[in-house]
Amino acid sequence: MYDGIVQELIDEFGRLPGIGPKSAQRIAFHILQTQNFDVSRLSELLIEVREKVRFCEVCGNITQEERCAICRDPRRDQSLICVVEEPKDVVAIERTRQFRGLYHVLGGAISPIDGIGPDDLSIPQLMTRLSSTEVHEVIIATDPNLEGEATAAYLSRLLTAIEVPVTRLASGLPVGGDLEFADEVTLGRAFEGRQKLG
Numbered sequence: 001m002y003d004g005i006v007q008e009l010i011d012e013f014g015r016l017p018g019i020g021p022k023s024a025q026r027i028a029f030h031i032l033q034t035q036n037f038d039v040s041r042l043s044e045l046l047i048e049v050r051e052k053v054r055f056c057e058v059c060g061n062i063t064q065e066e067r068c069a070i071c072r073d074p075r076r077d078q079s080l081i082c083v084v085e086e087p088k089d090v091v092a093i094e095r096t097r098q099f100r101g102l103y104h105v106l107g108g109a110i111s112p113i114d115g116i117g118p119d120d121l122s123i124p125q126l127m128t129r130l131s132s133t134e135v136h137e138v139i140i141a142t143d144p145n146l147e148g149e150a151t152a153a154y155l156s157r158l159l160t161a162i163e164v165p166v167t168r169l170a171s172g173l174p175v176g177g178d179l180e181f182a183d184e185v186t187l188g189r190a191f192e193g194r195q196k197l198g
Contacts, residue, residue, distance in 0.1 A: 006032070058129070060105035060122050062087045070094075070103060077101040079136040083126065083155060085109050085143060093141065101139075104129065109147035110154055118154060126155075130164055137165045144171045144189070 001007055006028065013024035031037050055061070056068035063069070070076060070090070080101025084090055090103050106121040130138070140155055142148035152168055159166045172190030173182055182190070 059103045060107060061090050061103060081135055082139040082141050084141050109142055109151040111147045135164060137167060139167050141169045
């Protein structure tokens with residue numbers, strides 16, 4: 001434990017997701033020891049992000065406009081919607097340069113343990129969106145974990161009932177991975193999604 005404000009700074013960094021006590025301490029000491037670190041610029045950016053960044057009125061992605069750049073792009077395929085949990089998932093898919101449709105960000109996943117149900121996500125907005133546009137396919141790209149699977153199953157039932165074609169991203173073994181280290185669910189998915197060679 002450090003005295004006063006230094007410990008407060010470490011504690012504040014430690015509240016961020018993915019940053020443990022040691023990482024929080026390293027960040028705090030980096031700021032303290034680096035003379036040319038622009039603390040005022042960092043604080044300005046944090047305030048600016050809070051004031052200017054919002055969620056796209058169409059898909060829920062982050063943006064500084066009413067609509068995000070993807071929703072505003074006329075070259076995107078309007079008949080394809082990829083449903084993801086968080087805006088960071090949009091970035092991950094965009095990096096592949098394989099998908100040219102639109103997105104819908106749920107804002108999380110169904111998790112009864114955490115008290116998150118379907119009404120806490122942007123599922124009603126998705127249903128409204130699907131009723132107002134002609135969509136040929138909804139791709140569910142939720143995380144391959146318990147919450148993501150529950151969300152995918154719920155969406156699949158909901159969308160099949162209104163006769164919207166639904167697909168799910170394939171999942172299985174990562175390239176460069178070893179079979180011995182794969183968990184049962186991943187290995188099972190790899191068998192389900194196997195493809196014919198030749």
